[in-house]
Amino acid sequence: MKARIQWAGEALFVAESGSGHAVVLDGPPEHGGRNLGARPMEMVLMGLGGCSNFDVVNILKKARQPIESCEAFLEAERAEEEPKVFTRIHLHFVVKGRGLKEAQVKRAVDLSAEKYCSASIMLGRAGVEITHDYEIVELG
Known part of the structure; x- marks a missing residue:
């Protein structure tokens, strides 16, 4: 896997x-940014959410569950001191x-957290407390 990051001036x-x-x-305005894109740590959080949600959806599809929608809502806390690493992340899945x-649904969330989501497992091994929960919305 590769990536290229090109500086485009200021904090962009x-x-x-x-x-x-x-x-x-x-970056944020206080660091020369103009709020034209996501912050790098927001991208880490979104990557975790995308990785986990991808797993949950795929596991439910393979289990032939009638899933129509899955959203992951993430909340994170960061350390006060530099480096301001994530200390706690909570993922809340809304499965419809x-x-x-x-x-x-519980099995899919658990398997993602414990076996399949490389982002979650990597961050957890680095000392981030990661928790998950879910709710099921029955569509009429």
Whole structure:
């Protein structure tokens, strides 16, 4: 896996993934940014959310669950001192469908956290406290 990060002036950067997709990163105004893109640590958090949500959806699809929507809401706390690493992250999944089995949703969230989500496992091994929960919304 590769990436290229190009400085675009002030606190603005363009990050390009090895697969050719680009994302704009920018720092906060107090550090010379213009709020034109996500902060790098926000990207780490979004990457974790994307990795986990990808797993949950795939596991539920493989279990032939009637999933129609899955959202992951993340909240993180960071250390007060530099480096301001994440200390705690909570993921809340909202899974929507018709006739979803709670045991299957719980299993999908647990498997993502414990076995499949490399971002979650990597951050957890680095000392970040990561918690998960879920809710199921039955669609009519």
